[in-house]
Amino acid sequence: MKQVLMTGDRAFLARVPRPAVDPGALLVQTHFTLISTGTELAGLKAALAKDDEGAAGRVKELTNRASYYLGKAIQNPGKAAERLKQIAAARVRRLTETAKTPPTTAPKVAVLKDLGWQKAGALSLEPVSGGGFRFKSDESPAGYQVMTRRIAIRELENGRPEKSAPAGEDVAIANFEGAAVIVSIRGAVTGGPFTLGMLNHDQSAWIGQITLEAGKTDEELQFDAGASEAVFIVLANGGQGGGSADFTEFSVKLKEPQVDGLPASETGQIGWNVGYSACGEVIAVGEGVTGFQVGDFVACGGAGQANHAEFISVKRNLCVKVPDGVPAHLASTTTVGSIAMQGVRRADLRLGEVACVVGLGLIGLMTVQILKASGCVVVGLDLDPERAARARELGADAAVTDADEAARLCLHLGGGFGADATIVTAAAKSDAIINNAMKTTRRRGKVVIVGDIGMNIERPEFYKKEIDVLISTSYGPGRYDATYEIEGRDYPYAYVRWTQNRNMSSYLDLIAQKKIDIEALIDEVVPVEESPKAYDSLARAKKPPLGVILAYEPQEKVNLDPSSADKRDSARVEIRGARKPRGEQIGYCLVGAGGFGVSMLVPQLDKRKDVFQLKAICSRDPVRGGNFARQRGVQSLISDYDAVLADPSIEMVVIATRHFEHADQVAKALKAGKHVFVEKPIALDWAGLDKVREAHAAAGDRMLMVGFNRGFSPAAEAIRARLSGRKAPLIINYRLNGGYIAGDSWIQSEQGGGRNIGEACHMYDFFAAMAGAPVEAVTAQGIGTTGTAYFVNDNFSASIRYADGSVGNLVYTANGPKAGLPKERIEVFCEGKAWVIDDFRKCMEYPSGEVIWEGETDKGHAREMSLLADALATGSADAPISASRIFETTAVSLHIEDLLQGRCKG
Secondary structure (H helix, E strand, O other): OOOEOOOOEEEEEEEOOOOOOOOOOOEEEEEEEEOOOHHHHHHHHHHHHHHHHOOOOHHHHHHHOOOOOOOOOOOHHHHHHHHHHHHHHHHHHHHHHHHOOOOOOOOOEEEEEOOOOOOOOOEEEEEEOOOOEEEEEOOOOOEEEEEEEEEEEOOOOOOOOOOOOOOOOOOEEEEOOOOOEEEEEEEEEEEEEEEEEEEOOOOOOOOEEEEOOOOOEEEEEEEEEEOOOOOEOOOOOOOOOOOEEEEEEEEEEEOOOOOOOOOOOOOOOOOOOOOOOEEEEEEEEEEOOOOOOOOOOOEEEOOOOOEEEEEEEEEHHHHOOOOOOOOOOOOHHHHHHHHHHHHHHOOOOOOOOEEEEEOOHHHHHHHHHHHHHHEEEEEEEOOOOOHHHHHHHHHOEEEOOOOHHHHHHHHHHHHOOOOOEEOOOOEEOOOOOHHHHHHHEEEEEEEEEOOOOOOOOOOHHHHHHHHEEEEEOOOOOOOOOHHHOOOHHHHHHHHOOOOOOHHHHHHHHHOOOOOOOHHHEEEEEEEHHHHHHHHHHHHHHHOOOEEEEEEOOOOOOOOOOOOOOOOOOEEEHHHHOOEOOEEEEEOEEEEOOHHHHHHHHHHOOOHHOOOEEEEEEEOOHHHHHHHHHHHHHOOOOOHHHHHHHHHOOOOOOOOOOHHHHHHHHHHHHHHEEEEEEEEEOOOOHHHHHHHHHHHHHHHOOOOOOEEOHHHHHHHHHHHHHHHHOOOOOOEEEEEEEEOOOOOOOOHHHOOOOOOHHHHHHHHHHHHHHHHHOOEEEEEEEOOOOOOOOOOOOEEEEEEEOOOOOEEEEEEOOOOOOOOOOOOOOEEEEEEEEEEEEEOOOOEEEEEEOEEEEEOOOOOHHHHHHHHHHHHHHHHOOOOOOOHHHHHHHHHHHHHHHHHHOOOOOO
């Protein structure tokens, strides 16, 4: 499917997979979405203002910009736009010609033999026989190290590749329209990482880049030259200085673009989603949702959910049915309408009372109409005389452009007292707005703030009139409450009459009853395919229109089969320009594109590229997952876990989702014949553990590994080496100063399982790794929680005795300081000696005082993954942690949870 994404200075369309049918949510095929001409355009306008200030020094700022769709060149945007039109027309011609006469020959390819590598910041650069080279980088964090000569894509009309380029400096002229640049590399990176990227014709902007991590590499990379007449290939330091690279092969070829007219590479399309007000048809109902069925038309709200996309997955409390008689395009304004509705409810006005509305944009004019439908007298204020006139046409009793005149009118219409309430829907950082609102409002009246304004209130008027200043929070009660919006728990009707969901329904009812005229506020309806151009036009407009709606063309019957591919409604997208390793690595899919998976697990697996290839990303968030997939040049972006399991080329899944999903996902993967690495914990309850254990028993040679990493830390390995051949049991004291986590965090919820199951399982595995013996007995107790903000599993001690007589004691506390005291301290005692690990930065032996290991914080993640790679590469039947130890450690954490919660006795 297509989705509108935005970078700092442009909007573009990206291909992303259709969202999965989430529990507690509706899967909606979008018909219309509303553009917020305020919030969505703010960043674009700021970027345009920067452009007006001058383009010098903006190369770094343009890193990762998705330049294909808008083609905005820094030096000459008009030229770039015209060039894109020429390229697009040429591609359409080729597509039409190909449809009539299928190609009988392979695409043209220009092979570049001598790239003319030159030093930039590198300390050394030397060629290697066979077309490779090696270099040593300087210490700059992001400095260019080496780069090619100019690689010309096409000739200009005068026969020269670039007017400014002296003859002889160009490597080649391919004469392709928008060529694909294919780079084949083989070699090794030491230190680093390095960024391999491509600069445009005048080196003012990146038009594609890939990160090369430390380790061996053997792959093919593809970039899209887009509108640029020439390119430069660059190797730069990737965020830190130092390192070297030795490439035995580094070759480049230019290939004419594919006949479908689409870009050769999508790896540069990085951005964030926009939109929060939509209407469409329900095509699937998630588990646990009642009151909706396939075929219902619904209005949807919520940033991050009701985005500008062909398909959206929206939680139940952010969806309402569209009443008969309400056109779908008007229903797409419901989220914004509920914002206006909530402002009116906060004012709590009665029939016949006077209201002043400050700011007559889209929300302001909706507010005016809702107030009139409620029987109020309404005065409008806006600096724009056209908007003031529009307010009068829509029923305002008066609407003016002068604040003093508005105050006079409020005094007159309010019987000499002023407005009963002033609702501020303007958005400006000026403090004058709030202080003028004090003048329009009567003594002991209300000022309701809906828009983002300056809040420096001058005391005299505020104090003298004893005015109540109220904030209106977006759509209404339930907004920003995860239990309401995500978990779907409604507020009792008798106690919270108007939730955000009920506000949305009320707004639609007003449209259905023709008590408000929203059609009069819709200035433009734009096909979604033209959205990039529309955003650019809106951002440049001195006075943008009020209501702008994106329309999604009618679509064919939706196919929800997770194995369907290369369709607009597919749960899978193959990313053009993906990296293509040329070895026999194990292809794996990262399931869950959260911070830990992308910043810890994948980089550690990258260190063993001889074994692992990141082949796919599976994420319910097509933007977060898609950004990471494109940035890394990953082959597949998938939204449905079942589609991952059905793919025979994916041999392993790396699960980094929230804890409550682990057991089911692990069991399914093992049944599907995949190797599994899952970040801890493996299960949150006994039923989940049983499910995984049974699936593993039936999985044959499929390997199961859990991210219990601390036993693989260099400090732990150093102690085990000193304990080799020990005869006596161990005493291990482990103190973890975890810090306070609020009760509304997902970690403390049913999704996270709490601190004991979610994190202390690491400590129980560390005990098992050191003792090397089965568990014999477990005891635990927590501190009293009465009168505190703590849960019983936030602060506790646990003691585990092993069959060899060893004892592991854990003190886990959220009651300590967040700063000044290290998080983890471990003491191991045996046969007259002791070893102390200080936050996995240092390990000392006593009584000698010898430092047996010291270095950067290392909790064993790299060693853990390397051992997993070795086991898979050699065909070993055993994971680095045995299945029996995995299940035993999990059982220990579950039993301790039962003890802490009082569900059993020790």
